[in-house]
Amino acid sequence: MEFMKLEIITPNGVIFDGEVKQVNLPGSEGEFGVLAGHATLVSLLDTGVIVYEKTDAKEVAVAINSGYVKVDEGKTTCIVDGAVALSGDDSDLAKALEEAKALLKSTESSNSAIAAAVAKVEQIGKSF
Amino acid sequence: MANLKEIKRKISSVKNTQKTTNAMKLVSSAKLKRTEELAKKSRVYAEKLTELLTEIAQKMQNANADGLDNVYFRDVQNPKKVDIVFITADKGLCGGFNSQTIKSVSRLLEEYKAKDVKVRLRAVGRKGIDFFKFNNIELSDEIIGLSAAPDFKTASEFISEVADAYVNGDTDKIIVVHNGYVNMITQELRVDQVLPVDSSRLELNSVSTSELEVEPDDDDTLLDALVKRYVEYTMYYSLIDSLAAEHSARMQAMDAATKNAKEMVKELNIAYNKARQEAITTELIEIISGMESMK
Numbered sequence: 001m002e003f004m005k006l007e008i009i010t011p012n013g014v015i016f017d018g019e020v021k022q023v024n025l026p027g028s029e030g031e032f033g034v035l036a037g038h039a040t041l042v043s044l045l046d047t048g049v050i051v052y053e054k055t056d057a058k059e060v061a062v063a064i065n066s067g068y069v070k071v072d073e074g075k076t077t078c079i080v081d082g083a084v085a086l087s088g089d090d091s092d093l094a095k096a097l098e099e100a101k102a103l104l105k106s107t108e109s110s111n112s113a114i115a116a117a118v119a120k121v122e123q124i125g126k127s128f
Numbered sequence: 129m130a131n132l133k134e135i136k137r138k139i140s141s142v143k144n145t146q147k148t149t150n151a152m153k154l155v156s157s158a159k160l161k162r163t164e165e166l167a168k169k170s171r172v173y174a175e176k177l178t179e180l181l182t183e184i185a186q187k188m189q190n191a192n193a194d195g196l197d198n199v200y201f202r203d204v205q206n207p208k209k210v211d212i213v214f215i216t217a218d219k220g221l222c223g224g225f226n227s228q229t230i231k232s233v234s235r236l237l238e239e240y241k242a243k244d245v246k247v248r249l250r251a252v253g254r255k256g257i258d259f260f261k262f263n264n265i266e267l268s269d270e271i272i273g274l275s276a277a278p279d280f281k282t283a284s285e286f287i288s289e290v291a292d293a294y295v296n297g298d299t300d301k302i303i304v305v306h307n308g309y310v311n312m313i314t315q316e317l318r319v320d321q322v323l324p325v326d327s328s329r330l331e332l333n334s335v336s337t338s339e340l341e342v343e344p345d346d347d348d349t350l351l352d353a354l355v356k357r358y359v360e361y362t363m364y365y366s367l368i369d370s371l372a373a374e375h376s377a378r379m380q381a382m383d384a385a386t387k388n389a390k391e392m393v394k395e396l397n398i399a400y401n402k403a404r405q406e407a408i409t410t411e412l413i414e415i416i417s418g419m420e421s422m423k
Contacts, residue, residue, distance in 0.1 A: 009176055011280045011364060013169035041341045042184065044353060068354065070180055079176050081280070081357075 004036035005075040006052055008062055008083060015062060015083045016052075023052040023076055025069055026117070034071055041071040047107045048117045049124070050078060060087040061124045063100035063117065065107040086124055097125045132407065135400045139393060146389035152221070153382035160312075160375035166278075167309070167368045170361075177361060181325075181354050184342070188351060198348065199295060200325050200355040207300035209246045211290055212236060213269075213322075213363070215306035215370040216256035218276045223384075225315065225377035226255040229307050232317050236305070237265075248299065250290065252367070275374075278367035284360035287322075291359050294323045304363065309372035313380060318369070322362050325355060 006023055008015040024033045026048025050062045067080030084100040086093065104117045188198065214233045216226045233249070233256070240247045250269035251257045257270045269290075274282055293299050301321065308318040342350055 007176075009173045011170045011173045011361065012166075014172055039341060042180065042350065043342070044350060068180060068350075068357075070176075070183075077176055077180075079173065079180065079357075 002036040003055055004034075004038075004073075006078075007076070008050065008078045008080065010080055010083050012082075015085055016060075019055050021053040021055060021057070023050065025050055025078070026064070027069070034076055037073055038071050038076075040073070041069075043069050043071075045069055045078065045080065047104055047113050049120050050083075051124075058087075060085065061121070062086070063104055063121055065103055086121065093125065097121060132400065132403050135396055135403060139396045139400065142389050142392050142396065146386055146393065149382045149385040149389060153379055153386060156375045156379040156382060160372060160379060163368060163372040163375060164309075167365070167372055170365060170368065174361060174365060177354070177358055181351075181358050184351050184354055185325075187342075198351055198355075200323060200352070202324050204300045204324060207245060209248070209299045210240055210301045210303065211248045211250060211268075211293065211299045213250045213252065213287070213290060213302065213304045214256055215275050215304070215366060216251070216253035217370075217374045218254040218272060220255060221381060222374055222378035223381035225307055225374055226253075226259075228315075228317055229305060230256055230259050232319065233305055236303070236319070252286075275367060275370060278364060278371055280360075280364050283364040283367055287360055287363035288356070291323060291356065302359075304366050306366045306370040307373045307377075308366075308369045309376055312376055315373040315377055318366075320362065320366065322359055325358070 001021055003019040003021060005018070006020040007017045022033060022035050024031060025043070026046050028044035028046045031048070032043075045064060045067045047065050048063075050064055051059060052062075053059050062083050062085045064078075064080040065082045067078060069079070070077045082103050084096055084103050086096050086100055100121050101118055104114055104121065107114065185201070212233060214229055216229050220226065237247055237249070248268045249260060249265065250271075251260065251267045252269075252271045253275040254272050257267060257272070260267055269286070271286060274286070290299075290302055294302055302323040304318075304320045304322050306318055307315050310316045
């Protein structure tokens with residue numbers, strides 16, 4: 001399987017920069033998935049959860065409040081305002097979950113979008 | 129001897145000051161390192177954001193024969209109303225750091241006044257606020273605490289308000305003035321035009337965007353959102369830059385103060401030794417002359 005580069009960048013630093021198999025993004029027009037070789041695209045991102053599959057098939061979720069994504073053939077760049085990463089090998093997952101929920105709730109998006117994102121975060125929290 | 133005592137007291141007081149300034153210098157250098165790190169991290173974000181903004185602006189320019197037709201890019205030749213946002217420190221003791229910014233803002237104010245332009249001042253940082261209040265110049269915003277601890281959310285809330293005024297037509301131009309960080313020993317005054325976006329700075333015509341697809345399928349929505357973020361980010365970065373400069377300026381000022389205190393202690397020590405020697409000599413003369421008279 002082909003890999004592509006993924007970058008997740010916030011004003012406070014780079015959250016992730018590396019190779020991934022695929023990434024799911026919460027676009028403003030609906031969620032969409034990106035694989036390597038995707039057509040060039042720029043999209044707004046809504047409050048939600050970015051889920052990417054690393055090269056070792058492990059999934060990692062990143063809760064975000066809002067931002068943009070630019071997709072190139074071999075590279076996906078997410079520019080977001082705030083992000084909290086949730087990953088299975090994290091020792092203080094509970095704390096990260098709380099942070100993620102707080103981040104999602106602090107946004108100005110519609111209540112339903114926030115509720116959906118929070119529910120997703122909770123679900124991810126259980127799955128680890 | 130009263131004189132001796134006095135010099136001794138002075139020496140210990142100067143030594144205390146020296147301790148304080150030295151401690152402040154150390155604190156500033158530690159804080160500077162942290163702020164520098166923060167600036168470095170967020171610079172990546174800035175690069176990517178500018179890149180994206182350039183591409184979208186480019187795409188719109190290509191699509192539209194008249195060039196960029198967007199409220200954020202309108203070219204105002206003769207602005208009637210200008211908002212100046214300036215950043216100073218909340219605290220002093222950092223050499224000419226604050227006064228340089230204040231001077232520059234005052235100069236801008238004069239210039240615009242001469243051209244009959246209405247200027248609103250929005251101040252961030254206690255030192256700037258104090259100065260303009262003392263001189264009875266009206267400030268439309270006074271923000272304390274933000275320049276000492278830049279926070280993306282607070283910064284973006286503040287600048288959004290200013291940007292809204294621009295979109296509503298309450299102001300034609302927004303300028304941010306701050307003293308920026310160059311390196312450990314140099315600060316540089318920066319005057320940045322935030323809105324309208326200076327399209328010459330975006331290096332248009334340098335990227336090809338023919339294949340770019342946009343979602344939502346409305347360039348304006350995306351561009352508006354991007355420009356807003358760009359403005360917010362510029363404000364945030366200015367705050368960090370200013371904070372780094374503040375710490376480096378304070379470090380320098382405190383270093384100079386420590387050195388001066390050292391010099392002073394040296395001089396006072398010499399004066400003290402001289403006075404002591406004098407006292408001893410006088411005493412000796414007294415004893416000798418007493419003995420002579422007894423013969």
